[in-house]
Amino acid sequence: MHIRVVNPNTTASMTAAIGRAAAAVAGPDTVVEAVTPTTGPASIESHYEEALAVPGLLEQIALGEQQGVDAYVVACFGDPGLDAARELAAGPVIGIAEAGFHAAAMLGRRFGVVTTLARTTGRAHELAERYGFASLVTEIRACEVPVLQLDDPTSGARELVVDECRAVLAGGADAVVLGCAGMAEFCAEVSREIGAPVVDGVAAATVLAESLVRLGLRTGKAGEYAPPPPKPVTGLLSGFTVPAAGSPVRASAPVLLAEVSA
Template identity: 80%
Template structure:
Protein backbone atom coordinates (compact mmCIF):
# COMPACT_ATOMS: atom_id res chain seq x y z
CA UNK A 1 0.00 0.00 0.00
CA UNK A 2 1.20 3.52 -0.80
CA UNK A 3 -0.06 6.58 1.08
CA UNK A 4 0.87 9.98 -0.29
CA UNK A 5 1.07 12.52 2.52
CA UNK A 6 0.97 16.01 1.04
CA UNK A 7 2.31 18.96 3.01
CA UNK A 8 0.52 21.85 1.24
CA UNK A 9 3.29 24.32 2.07
CA UNK A 10 6.74 24.39 0.50
CA UNK A 11 8.97 24.05 3.57
CA UNK A 12 11.08 20.92 3.13
CA UNK A 13 11.99 20.50 6.81
CA UNK A 14 8.31 20.39 7.74
CA UNK A 15 7.61 17.88 4.98
CA UNK A 16 10.36 15.65 6.38
CA UNK A 17 8.93 15.86 9.92
CA UNK A 18 5.44 15.10 8.62
CA UNK A 19 6.80 12.09 6.77
CA UNK A 20 8.49 10.75 9.90
CA UNK A 21 5.29 11.07 11.92
CA UNK A 22 3.23 9.28 9.28
CA UNK A 23 5.76 6.51 8.66
CA UNK A 24 6.02 5.79 12.38
CA UNK A 25 2.43 4.56 12.67
CA UNK A 26 1.70 2.57 9.50
CA UNK A 27 1.76 -1.19 9.28
CA UNK A 28 4.23 -3.48 7.57
CA UNK A 29 3.96 -3.19 3.80
CA UNK A 30 2.61 0.36 3.81
CA UNK A 31 4.87 2.97 2.21
CA UNK A 32 4.51 6.64 3.12
CA UNK A 33 5.43 9.22 0.47
CA UNK A 34 5.78 12.65 2.06
CA UNK A 35 5.72 15.35 -0.61
CA UNK A 36 5.22 19.09 -1.02
CA UNK A 37 4.10 21.32 -3.91
CA UNK A 38 6.44 22.92 -6.40
CA UNK A 39 4.64 26.24 -5.80
CA UNK A 40 2.89 27.98 -2.96
CA UNK A 41 3.49 29.60 0.42
CA UNK A 42 6.21 28.58 2.88
CA UNK A 43 3.54 28.17 5.57
CA UNK A 44 -0.23 28.52 5.80
CA UNK A 45 -1.44 30.97 8.43
CA UNK A 46 -4.14 32.95 6.62
CA UNK A 47 -7.09 32.45 4.28
CA UNK A 48 -5.03 34.04 1.51
CA UNK A 49 -2.17 31.59 1.92
CA UNK A 50 -4.57 28.67 2.19
CA UNK A 51 -6.27 29.60 -1.09
CA UNK A 52 -2.93 29.92 -2.89
CA UNK A 53 -1.73 26.59 -1.47
CA UNK A 54 -4.57 24.62 -3.08
CA UNK A 55 -3.26 24.51 -6.70
CA UNK A 56 0.06 23.09 -5.49
CA UNK A 57 -1.76 20.58 -3.32
CA UNK A 58 -3.92 19.45 -6.25
CA UNK A 59 -0.79 19.18 -8.39
CA UNK A 60 0.56 16.61 -5.92
CA UNK A 61 -2.77 14.76 -5.75
CA UNK A 62 -2.73 14.48 -9.55
CA UNK A 63 0.83 13.15 -9.51
CA UNK A 64 -0.23 10.58 -6.92
CA UNK A 65 -3.13 9.49 -9.10
CA UNK A 66 -0.82 9.13 -12.07
CA UNK A 67 1.59 7.06 -9.97
CA UNK A 68 -1.12 4.81 -8.54
CA UNK A 69 -1.06 5.69 -4.84
CA UNK A 70 -3.77 4.14 -2.68
CA UNK A 71 -4.68 7.10 -0.46
CA UNK A 72 -3.96 10.77 0.12
CA UNK A 73 -3.44 12.62 3.42
CA UNK A 74 -3.64 16.42 3.38
CA UNK A 75 -1.22 17.54 6.10
CA UNK A 76 -2.45 21.01 7.03
CA UNK A 77 -4.87 21.58 9.91
CA UNK A 78 -7.11 23.82 7.82
CA UNK A 79 -7.81 20.79 5.59
CA UNK A 80 -7.36 22.97 2.47
CA UNK A 81 -8.64 21.67 -0.84
CA UNK A 82 -10.15 18.52 0.68
CA UNK A 83 -13.30 18.55 -1.45
CA UNK A 84 -11.35 19.17 -4.67
CA UNK A 85 -8.82 16.48 -3.77
CA UNK A 86 -11.65 13.98 -3.24
CA UNK A 87 -12.97 14.77 -6.70
CA UNK A 88 -9.55 14.02 -8.21
CA UNK A 89 -8.44 11.00 -6.20
CA UNK A 90 -9.69 7.48 -6.75
CA UNK A 91 -8.63 6.43 -3.25
CA UNK A 92 -9.63 7.92 0.11
CA UNK A 93 -8.51 11.44 1.03
CA UNK A 94 -8.21 12.39 4.71
CA UNK A 95 -7.33 15.81 6.13
CA UNK A 96 -5.44 15.96 9.39
CA UNK A 97 -8.07 18.07 11.15
CA UNK A 98 -10.80 15.57 10.33
CA UNK A 99 -8.53 12.67 11.28
CA UNK A 100 -7.62 14.29 14.58
CA UNK A 101 -11.17 15.31 15.49
CA UNK A 102 -12.68 11.92 14.77
CA UNK A 103 -9.91 10.22 16.74
CA UNK A 104 -10.19 12.57 19.72
CA UNK A 105 -13.95 11.97 19.82
CA UNK A 106 -13.19 8.36 20.76
CA UNK A 107 -11.01 9.28 23.74
CA UNK A 108 -13.50 10.88 26.10
CA UNK A 109 -16.51 13.14 26.40
CA UNK A 110 -14.83 16.31 25.16
CA UNK A 111 -11.56 17.57 23.73
CA UNK A 112 -9.79 20.87 23.11
CA UNK A 113 -7.43 22.12 20.42
CA UNK A 114 -4.07 23.84 20.74
CA UNK A 115 -2.98 25.62 17.58
CA UNK A 116 -0.39 28.16 16.44
CA UNK A 117 -1.76 31.67 15.91
CA UNK A 118 -4.98 33.14 17.26
CA UNK A 119 -6.07 34.11 13.75
CA UNK A 120 -6.38 30.39 12.87
CA UNK A 121 -8.72 29.47 15.72
CA UNK A 122 -11.85 30.30 13.75
CA UNK A 123 -11.04 27.71 11.09
CA UNK A 124 -10.44 25.09 13.78
CA UNK A 125 -13.93 25.75 15.19
CA UNK A 126 -15.48 25.81 11.73
CA UNK A 127 -14.01 22.41 10.90
CA UNK A 128 -15.21 20.95 14.19
CA UNK A 129 -18.72 21.96 13.19
CA UNK A 130 -18.30 20.55 9.68
CA UNK A 131 -17.16 17.20 11.07
CA UNK A 132 -19.98 16.98 13.61
CA UNK A 133 -17.69 17.55 16.60
CA UNK A 134 -18.61 21.08 17.70
CA UNK A 135 -20.54 19.83 20.74
CA UNK A 136 -17.42 17.94 21.86
CA UNK A 137 -15.04 20.88 21.51
CA UNK A 138 -14.25 22.65 24.79
CA UNK A 139 -11.98 25.39 23.43
CA UNK A 140 -9.35 26.33 20.86
CA UNK A 141 -6.21 27.83 22.36
CA UNK A 142 -3.35 29.48 20.47
CA UNK A 143 0.27 29.41 21.61
CA UNK A 144 1.07 32.39 19.34
CA UNK A 145 4.07 30.73 17.69
CA UNK A 146 4.31 31.03 13.88
CA UNK A 147 4.38 27.71 12.05
CA UNK A 148 7.95 28.14 10.80
CA UNK A 149 9.25 28.61 14.36
CA UNK A 150 7.79 25.39 15.73
CA UNK A 151 11.02 23.49 15.04
CA UNK A 152 13.26 26.34 16.25
CA UNK A 153 14.69 25.33 19.65
CA UNK A 154 15.14 28.99 20.58
CA UNK A 155 11.44 29.81 20.10
CA UNK A 156 10.25 28.01 23.24
CA UNK A 157 7.46 26.54 21.13
CA UNK A 158 7.40 23.15 22.79
CA UNK A 159 7.07 24.66 26.27
CA UNK A 160 4.27 26.92 25.07
CA UNK A 161 2.42 23.98 23.49
CA UNK A 162 2.77 21.98 26.72
CA UNK A 163 1.44 24.87 28.79
CA UNK A 164 -1.61 25.35 26.55
CA UNK A 165 -2.33 21.61 26.42
CA UNK A 166 -2.13 21.39 30.20
CA UNK A 167 -4.63 24.25 30.46
CA UNK A 168 -7.03 22.51 28.08
CA UNK A 169 -7.07 19.47 30.37
CA UNK A 170 -7.39 21.66 33.47
CA UNK A 171 -10.45 23.29 31.89
CA UNK A 172 -12.28 19.97 31.63
CA UNK A 173 -11.26 18.28 28.38
CA UNK A 174 -10.32 14.60 28.28
CA UNK A 175 -7.93 14.92 25.34
CA UNK A 176 -6.08 17.53 23.30
CA UNK A 177 -5.75 17.87 19.53
CA UNK A 178 -2.60 19.51 18.19
CA UNK A 179 -3.79 22.01 15.59
CA UNK A 180 -0.82 22.10 13.23
CA UNK A 181 1.10 19.51 11.23
CA UNK A 182 4.29 21.20 12.41
CA UNK A 183 3.54 20.00 15.95
CA UNK A 184 3.71 16.32 14.99
CA UNK A 185 7.15 15.87 16.54
CA UNK A 186 5.83 17.14 19.89
CA UNK A 187 2.94 14.75 20.32
CA UNK A 188 4.33 11.89 22.40
CA UNK A 189 6.44 14.15 24.61
CA UNK A 190 3.53 16.50 25.28
CA UNK A 191 1.21 13.60 26.14
CA UNK A 192 3.77 12.19 28.58
CA UNK A 193 4.30 15.58 30.19
CA UNK A 194 0.64 16.45 30.76
CA UNK A 195 -0.51 12.89 31.51
CA UNK A 196 -3.43 12.96 29.07
CA UNK A 197 -4.14 11.82 25.49
CA UNK A 198 -2.74 14.17 22.83
CA UNK A 199 -3.69 13.59 19.19
CA UNK A 200 -1.46 14.46 16.25
CA UNK A 201 -3.55 14.79 13.11
CA UNK A 202 -0.81 13.55 10.77
CA UNK A 203 -0.61 10.19 12.54
CA UNK A 204 -4.38 9.92 13.00
CA UNK A 205 -5.22 10.77 9.39
CA UNK A 206 -2.56 8.42 8.03
CA UNK A 207 -3.89 5.50 10.05
CA UNK A 208 -7.48 6.28 9.04
CA UNK A 209 -6.44 6.37 5.39
CA UNK A 210 -4.60 3.07 5.76
CA UNK A 211 -7.64 1.51 7.45
CA UNK A 212 -10.01 2.63 4.68
CA UNK A 213 -7.75 1.14 2.03
CA UNK A 214 -7.57 -2.16 3.93
CA UNK A 215 -11.37 -2.16 4.16
CA UNK A 216 -11.63 -1.58 0.40
CA UNK A 217 -13.45 1.73 0.92
CA UNK A 218 -13.06 5.08 -0.79
CA UNK A 219 -14.94 8.29 -1.55
CA UNK A 220 -18.35 7.84 -3.17
CA UNK A 221 -18.21 9.02 -6.78
CA UNK A 222 -21.87 9.14 -7.83
CA UNK A 223 -22.66 12.63 -6.58
CA UNK A 224 -20.76 15.65 -5.33
CA UNK A 225 -17.36 13.96 -5.49
CA UNK A 226 -17.63 12.70 -9.06
CA UNK A 227 -14.80 13.82 -11.34
CA UNK A 228 -15.15 17.50 -12.34
CA UNK A 229 -16.58 18.11 -15.82
CA UNK A 230 -13.92 18.78 -18.47
CA UNK A 231 -13.61 22.38 -19.63
CA UNK A 232 -10.89 24.80 -20.74
CA UNK A 233 -8.72 26.60 -18.21
CA UNK A 234 -6.78 29.71 -19.17
CA UNK A 235 -3.63 31.52 -18.14
CA UNK A 236 -1.37 30.03 -15.51
CA UNK A 237 -4.08 27.50 -14.56
CA UNK A 238 -4.26 26.01 -18.06
CA UNK A 239 -2.27 22.88 -17.01
CA UNK A 240 -4.99 22.07 -14.45
CA UNK A 241 -7.64 21.38 -17.13
CA UNK A 242 -8.82 17.78 -16.90
CA UNK A 243 -9.16 15.43 -19.89
CA UNK A 244 -12.57 14.18 -20.92
CA UNK A 245 -12.60 10.56 -19.71
CA UNK A 246 -16.28 9.91 -20.41
CA UNK A 247 -17.05 6.88 -22.58
CA UNK A 248 -19.10 7.74 -25.69
CA UNK A 249 -21.31 4.92 -26.95
CA UNK A 250 -21.48 4.44 -30.73
CA UNK A 251 -24.76 4.60 -32.60
CA UNK A 252 -24.83 0.82 -33.07
CA UNK A 253 -24.02 0.03 -29.47
Protein backbone atom coordinates in the same frame (compact mmCIF):
# COMPACT_ATOMS: atom_id res chain seq x y z
CA MET B 1 -0.04 -0.06 0.00
CA HIS B 2 1.10 3.42 -1.02
CA ILE B 3 -0.01 6.45 1.00
CA ARG B 4 0.99 9.93 -0.13
CA VAL B 5 1.16 12.55 2.63
CA VAL B 6 0.93 16.00 1.08
CA ASN B 7 2.34 18.96 2.97
CA PRO B 8 0.39 21.82 1.33
CA ASN B 9 3.12 24.33 2.16
CA THR B 10 6.49 24.41 0.41
CA THR B 11 8.86 24.09 3.37
CA ALA B 12 10.83 20.89 2.75
CA SER B 13 12.02 20.49 6.34
CA MET B 14 8.41 20.41 7.52
CA THR B 15 7.55 17.85 4.85
CA ALA B 16 10.37 15.65 6.14
CA ALA B 17 9.13 15.93 9.73
CA ILE B 18 5.57 15.15 8.66
CA GLY B 19 6.82 12.14 6.73
CA ARG B 20 8.65 10.79 9.78
CA ALA B 21 5.52 11.14 11.94
CA ALA B 22 3.40 9.32 9.35
CA ALA B 23 5.91 6.55 8.71
CA ALA B 24 6.24 5.89 12.45
CA VAL B 25 2.64 4.67 12.69
CA ALA B 26 2.21 2.98 9.30
CA GLY B 27 2.18 -0.79 8.88
CA PRO B 28 5.26 -2.67 7.66
CA ASP B 29 3.73 -3.23 4.22
CA THR B 30 2.78 0.42 3.74
CA VAL B 31 4.91 2.86 1.77
CA VAL B 32 4.54 6.38 3.17
CA GLU B 33 5.62 9.11 0.76
CA ALA B 34 5.70 12.68 2.05
CA VAL B 35 5.70 15.26 -0.75
CA THR B 36 6.11 19.01 -1.15
CA PRO B 37 4.22 20.88 -3.90
CA THR B 38 6.16 22.85 -6.48
CA THR B 39 4.03 25.94 -5.82
CA GLY B 40 2.51 27.54 -2.74
CA PRO B 41 3.29 29.49 0.43
CA ALA B 42 6.12 28.63 2.83
CA SER B 43 3.53 28.17 5.59
CA ILE B 44 -0.25 28.47 5.92
CA GLU B 45 -1.44 30.95 8.54
CA SER B 46 -4.21 32.86 6.76
CA HIS B 47 -7.15 32.31 4.45
CA TYR B 48 -5.11 33.85 1.64
CA GLU B 49 -2.26 31.41 2.10
CA GLU B 50 -4.67 28.50 2.37
CA ALA B 51 -6.18 29.43 -0.99
CA LEU B 52 -2.72 29.71 -2.56
CA ALA B 53 -1.83 26.26 -1.24
CA VAL B 54 -4.67 24.39 -2.95
CA PRO B 55 -3.26 24.27 -6.53
CA GLY B 56 -0.02 22.73 -5.25
CA LEU B 57 -1.98 20.19 -3.23
CA LEU B 58 -4.07 19.23 -6.27
CA GLU B 59 -0.89 18.93 -8.34
CA GLN B 60 0.32 16.22 -5.98
CA ILE B 61 -3.03 14.42 -5.92
CA ALA B 62 -3.12 14.36 -9.74
CA LEU B 63 0.42 13.02 -9.95
CA GLY B 64 -0.42 10.42 -7.33
CA GLU B 65 -3.36 9.17 -9.36
CA GLN B 66 -1.03 8.59 -12.31
CA GLN B 67 1.46 6.78 -10.07
CA GLY B 68 -1.00 4.39 -8.43
CA VAL B 69 -1.21 5.95 -4.96
CA ASP B 70 -3.84 4.21 -2.81
CA ALA B 71 -4.73 7.01 -0.37
CA TYR B 72 -3.76 10.55 0.62
CA VAL B 73 -3.32 12.65 3.74
CA VAL B 74 -3.73 16.44 3.57
CA ALA B 75 -1.20 17.51 6.20
CA CYS B 76 -2.45 20.96 7.16
CA PHE B 77 -4.90 21.53 10.01
CA GLY B 78 -7.12 23.75 7.88
CA ASP B 79 -7.77 20.71 5.65
CA PRO B 80 -7.34 22.94 2.55
CA GLY B 81 -8.67 21.65 -0.75
CA LEU B 82 -10.04 18.47 0.82
CA ASP B 83 -13.24 18.32 -1.23
CA ALA B 84 -11.42 19.13 -4.48
CA ALA B 85 -8.82 16.45 -3.74
CA ARG B 86 -11.59 13.90 -3.25
CA GLU B 87 -12.95 14.74 -6.68
CA LEU B 88 -9.59 13.83 -8.21
CA ALA B 89 -8.64 10.80 -6.13
CA ALA B 90 -10.11 7.33 -6.48
CA GLY B 91 -8.95 6.29 -3.02
CA PRO B 92 -9.52 7.92 0.37
CA VAL B 93 -8.31 11.46 1.09
CA ILE B 94 -8.13 12.34 4.79
CA GLY B 95 -7.55 15.75 6.37
CA ILE B 96 -5.57 15.91 9.58
CA ALA B 97 -8.13 18.06 11.40
CA GLU B 98 -10.84 15.64 10.34
CA ALA B 99 -8.85 12.65 11.59
CA GLY B 100 -7.72 14.40 14.77
CA PHE B 101 -11.28 15.31 15.76
CA HIS B 102 -12.56 11.79 15.14
CA ALA B 103 -9.75 10.24 17.18
CA ALA B 104 -10.10 12.64 20.12
CA ALA B 105 -13.86 12.07 20.27
CA MET B 106 -13.17 8.41 21.05
CA LEU B 107 -10.72 9.18 23.85
CA GLY B 108 -12.93 11.16 26.20
CA ARG B 109 -16.20 12.99 26.64
CA ARG B 110 -14.83 16.33 25.38
CA PHE B 111 -11.60 17.60 23.90
CA GLY B 112 -9.79 20.83 23.15
CA VAL B 113 -7.45 22.03 20.42
CA VAL B 114 -4.08 23.78 20.68
CA THR B 115 -2.99 25.54 17.51
CA THR B 116 -0.42 28.09 16.39
CA LEU B 117 -1.81 31.61 15.88
CA ALA B 118 -5.08 33.01 17.22
CA ARG B 119 -6.07 34.13 13.72
CA THR B 120 -6.43 30.45 12.71
CA THR B 121 -8.84 29.47 15.49
CA GLY B 122 -11.90 30.52 13.51
CA ARG B 123 -11.07 27.97 10.82
CA ALA B 124 -10.64 25.27 13.46
CA HIS B 125 -14.07 26.09 14.94
CA GLU B 126 -15.55 25.98 11.44
CA LEU B 127 -14.11 22.52 10.79
CA ALA B 128 -15.32 21.22 14.15
CA GLU B 129 -18.81 22.33 13.13
CA ARG B 130 -18.49 20.77 9.68
CA TYR B 131 -17.35 17.41 11.03
CA GLY B 132 -20.03 17.32 13.73
CA PHE B 133 -17.81 17.81 16.77
CA ALA B 134 -18.56 21.41 17.77
CA SER B 135 -20.46 20.36 20.89
CA LEU B 136 -17.50 18.27 22.06
CA VAL B 137 -14.85 20.99 21.74
CA THR B 138 -14.21 22.72 25.05
CA GLU B 139 -11.99 25.44 23.56
CA ILE B 140 -9.41 26.16 20.88
CA ARG B 141 -6.30 27.82 22.22
CA ALA B 142 -3.37 29.39 20.37
CA CYS B 143 0.23 29.32 21.55
CA GLU B 144 1.06 32.29 19.26
CA VAL B 145 4.06 30.59 17.67
CA PRO B 146 4.38 30.93 13.87
CA VAL B 147 4.37 27.61 12.05
CA LEU B 148 7.95 27.89 10.82
CA GLN B 149 9.24 28.36 14.38
CA LEU B 150 7.80 25.08 15.66
CA ASP B 151 10.96 23.13 14.85
CA ASP B 152 13.27 25.82 16.21
CA PRO B 153 14.52 24.68 19.64
CA THR B 154 15.23 28.28 20.62
CA SER B 155 11.64 29.44 20.01
CA GLY B 156 10.23 27.85 23.16
CA ALA B 157 7.40 26.41 21.05
CA ARG B 158 7.23 23.04 22.76
CA GLU B 159 7.01 24.57 26.20
CA LEU B 160 4.25 26.92 25.04
CA VAL B 161 2.31 24.03 23.50
CA VAL B 162 2.61 22.09 26.76
CA ASP B 163 1.34 25.10 28.73
CA GLU B 164 -1.65 25.54 26.44
CA CYS B 165 -2.46 21.82 26.57
CA ARG B 166 -2.47 21.96 30.36
CA ALA B 167 -4.85 24.92 30.16
CA VAL B 168 -7.14 22.92 27.89
CA LEU B 169 -7.26 20.09 30.42
CA ALA B 170 -7.96 22.58 33.21
CA GLY B 171 -10.90 23.80 31.15
CA GLY B 172 -12.58 20.40 31.28
CA ALA B 173 -11.19 18.50 28.29
CA ASP B 174 -10.21 14.84 28.48
CA ALA B 175 -7.93 14.96 25.42
CA VAL B 176 -6.14 17.49 23.23
CA VAL B 177 -5.79 17.74 19.47
CA LEU B 178 -2.67 19.46 18.16
CA GLY B 179 -3.78 22.01 15.58
CA CYS B 180 -0.79 22.03 13.24
CA ALA B 181 1.11 19.39 11.27
CA GLY B 182 4.31 21.07 12.41
CA MET B 183 3.61 19.85 15.95
CA ALA B 184 3.55 16.19 14.91
CA GLU B 185 6.99 15.17 16.10
CA PHE B 186 6.56 16.32 19.69
CA CYS B 187 3.05 14.91 20.22
CA ALA B 188 4.20 11.98 22.37
CA GLU B 189 6.43 14.26 24.44
CA VAL B 190 3.54 16.64 25.13
CA SER B 191 1.26 13.75 26.08
CA ARG B 192 3.80 12.49 28.62
CA GLU B 193 4.24 15.99 30.04
CA ILE B 194 0.54 16.60 30.63
CA GLY B 195 -0.48 13.03 31.46
CA ALA B 196 -3.40 12.94 29.05
CA PRO B 197 -4.14 11.80 25.48
CA VAL B 198 -2.75 14.17 22.84
CA VAL B 199 -3.68 13.52 19.21
CA ASP B 200 -1.46 14.33 16.26
CA GLY B 201 -3.66 14.59 13.16
CA VAL B 202 -0.86 13.45 10.83
CA ALA B 203 -0.52 10.11 12.60
CA ALA B 204 -4.28 9.72 13.01
CA ALA B 205 -4.95 10.49 9.34
CA THR B 206 -2.25 8.09 8.18
CA VAL B 207 -3.65 5.20 10.20
CA LEU B 208 -7.22 6.03 9.16
CA ALA B 209 -6.29 6.21 5.47
CA GLU B 210 -4.44 2.92 5.79
CA SER B 211 -7.45 1.31 7.47
CA LEU B 212 -9.88 2.45 4.77
CA VAL B 213 -7.66 0.98 2.06
CA ARG B 214 -7.43 -2.32 3.96
CA LEU B 215 -11.22 -2.36 4.14
CA GLY B 216 -11.35 -1.96 0.35
CA LEU B 217 -13.16 1.39 0.59
CA ARG B 218 -12.80 4.15 -1.99
CA THR B 219 -14.20 7.65 -2.46
CA GLY B 220 -17.81 7.58 -3.66
CA LYS B 221 -18.11 8.94 -7.20
CA ALA B 222 -21.86 8.90 -7.76
CA GLY B 223 -22.50 12.46 -6.60
CA GLU B 224 -20.57 15.42 -5.24
CA TYR B 225 -17.15 13.75 -5.46
CA ALA B 226 -17.49 12.70 -9.08
CA PRO B 227 -14.55 13.85 -11.24
CA PRO B 228 -14.80 17.55 -12.21
CA PRO B 229 -16.40 18.19 -15.61
CA PRO B 230 -14.04 18.94 -18.50
CA LYS B 231 -13.65 22.62 -19.27
CA PRO B 232 -10.84 24.99 -20.16
CA VAL B 233 -8.83 26.74 -17.45
CA THR B 234 -6.93 29.84 -18.48
CA GLY B 235 -4.07 31.96 -17.20
CA LEU B 236 -1.78 30.87 -14.40
CA LEU B 237 -3.73 27.65 -13.81
CA SER B 238 -4.06 26.59 -17.45
CA GLY B 239 -2.14 23.40 -16.72
CA PHE B 240 -5.02 22.27 -14.52
CA THR B 241 -7.45 21.96 -17.43
CA VAL B 242 -9.43 18.72 -17.21
CA PRO B 243 -9.02 17.29 -20.73
CA ALA B 244 -11.85 14.72 -20.80
CA ALA B 245 -14.73 13.47 -18.69
CA GLY B 246 -13.44 11.27 -15.90
CA SER B 247 -9.82 12.26 -16.37
CA PRO B 248 -7.73 13.80 -13.60
CA VAL B 249 -5.89 17.08 -13.82
CA ARG B 250 -2.92 16.76 -16.14
CA ALA B 251 0.44 16.07 -14.58
CA SER B 252 1.87 18.90 -16.69
CA ALA B 253 0.32 21.36 -14.22
CA PRO B 254 3.32 21.53 -11.87
CA VAL B 255 5.69 22.18 -14.77
CA LEU B 256 3.56 24.99 -16.11
CA LEU B 257 3.16 26.56 -12.69
CA ALA B 258 6.85 26.30 -11.96
CA GLU B 259 7.66 28.05 -15.21
CA VAL B 260 5.22 30.85 -14.48
CA SER B 261 6.43 31.37 -10.91
CA ALA B 262 10.03 31.47 -12.05
